[in-house]
Amino acid sequence: METDGQHTPLAERMRPRSFDRVYGQEHLLGPGKILSQLIESGRLVSLIFWGPPGSGKTTLGSMLARYFDVPCVFFSAVLSGIKEVKEAMARAEDHKKMYGKPIVLFIDEIHRFNKAQQGAFLPYVERGDVVLYGSTTENPSFEVIAPLLSRTKVLVLRELSSEALGRILEDALADAENGLGALNLALDAEARELLINYSNGDARRALNSLEIAATLAREGRITAEVVQEALQKRILLYDKSGEEHFNVISALHKSLRNSDVDASLYWLARMLAAGEDPLYIARRMVRFASEDIGLADPQALAVTLHAKEAYEFLGSPEGELALAEAAVYLAAAPKSNRLYSAFGAAMKDVAERPHEPVPLQIRNAVTTLMKDIGYGRDYAYAHDFAFGTTDMETFPDRLKGRVYYEPGAMGFEKDIRKRLEWWKAVKEKIRRERGGGGEGS
Numbered sequence: 510m511e512t513d514g515q516h517t518p519l520a521e522r523m524r525p526r527s528f529d530r531v532y533g534q535e536h537l538l539g540p541g542k543i544l545s546q547l548i549e550s551g552r553l554v555s556l557i558f559w560g561p562p563g564s565g566k567t568t569l570g571s572m573l574a575r576y577f578d579v580p581c582v583f584f585s586a587v588l589s590g591i592k593e594v595k596e597a598m599a600r601a602e603d604h605k606k607m608y609g610k611p612i613v614l615f616i617d618e619i620h621r622f623n624k625a626q627q628g629a630f631l632p633y634v635e636r637g638d639v640v641l642y643g644s645t646t647e648n649p650s651f652e653v654i655a656p657l658l659s660r661t662k663v664l665v666l667r668e669l670s671s672e673a674l675g676r677i678l679e680d681a682l683a684d685a686e687n688g689l690g691a692l693n694l695a696l697d698a699e700a701r702e703l704l705i706n707y708s709n710g711d712a713r714r715a716l717n718s719l720e721i722a723a724t725l726a727r728e729g730r731i732t733a734e735v736v737q738e739a740l741q742k743r744i745l746l747y748d749k750s751g752e753e754h755f756n757v758i759s760a761l762h763k764s765l766r767n768s769d770v771d772a773s774l775y776w777l778a779r780m781l782a783a784g785e786d787p788l789y790i791a792r793r794m795v796r797f798a799s800e801d802i803g804l805a806d807p808q809a810l811a812v813t814l815h816a817k818e819a820y821e822f823l824g825s826p827e828g829e830l831a832l833a834e835a836a837v838y839l840a841a842a843p844k845s846n847r848l849y850s851a852f853g854a855a856m857k858d859v860a861e862r863p864h865e866p867v868p869l870q871i872r873n874a875v876t877t878l879m880k881d882i883g884y885g886r887d888y889a890y891a892h893d894f895a896f897g898t899t900d901m902e903t904f905p906d907r908l909k910g911r912v913y914y915e916p917g918a919m920g921f922e923k924d925i926r927k928r929l930e931w932w933k934a935v936k937e938k939i940r941r942e943r944g945g946g947g948e949g950s
Contacts, residue, residue, distance in 0.1 A: 519716045520716040525565075528572065533565070537664055537666070548573075559648070560665065562711050564668060574613040581614075594614070601633065602638045613642055616641065620653065631660070648876075670907075674705045678696065689723050757785075770837055770840040773836045781832075787820050794836065797813070803846065809838065815835075862907065862908075869887075870889075871903055
């Protein structure tokens, strides 16, 4: 692919030109796999490439067209209408008559075309005037009409692994002709990890971020700080004009956390006397109930919500007593931030890896295609088992073994700890009885 230098994005310049540079899709291109078999047999068939953004759908389609030495016409279902596609198909018909070969018609985001528009492709596909390549991030079972789906082969692309993204970044840094090799940049390990995590399995995003980071590199090094700058992460700041307001609400919050009942009542009274919105205080206490007490006393959340409702019903000054009741309850309650920390850890994983694939065994197979590719296979229905649970894995592969929530020793969390330990023991017993491996069946 010819480039026009700095005006062509790095992600475009680094599109693989040979199949051995396509990383992360070994289930399609490995020895004996479907794409390898199609290539070896010389068979040119219509294909639907289904996978997440940046996984290589367009790249694979264009490479196959080049390999089979047929013209490839690209259309975006977002930018093009069916009129333009029909014109292209008419040209394809002429090309077939003249040269005896079809052309490849590549429709990006084919799911954007409605059923009638998709139906317009059928006669040309059936006659062999065009070989249809379609790419989609959506499930073809729902988004591609059945007659068209039956005439195509669906190839499921996987989200790129950390290893695959790492190799893509390394290629870009080493390639002097199309990549950044001429700059002789060093990518720090932490910076590399940041790029991979924030790319979420998307090669295009990884390369675009790397390209920006390269322009910000200092002394030939791309550091974690440089990557963070490139990613333009937002830093949220408080409004300094309300400093005293935040000082006092902070005092209330910290008094509650420190189980100081009387200090909590003082700061609550001071805020109300200063004209603070009582419902703002109520909202802060509702938050406190989940953040600082959590499951050590699940009733705390109900108490604060009832206080809010009581204030809304009574108004000032009578309703303020309900807020005082809630404050005393919160201050006296056992404290635990285990739930808060656990949810924060889970959210961090989601922020860094928001597209981890759902394990096949806990997906619903609502179409034949989904069933054929493994949806719902080996699902274990908990109620069918003696203890109402199984040892089936329900985490994404790359998050297996994660532990977010560890109950504390205060209040109701002692009981929760016993329950979790019991479930863990039951699952381990099932695992031992089944021979120690595999998913529930």
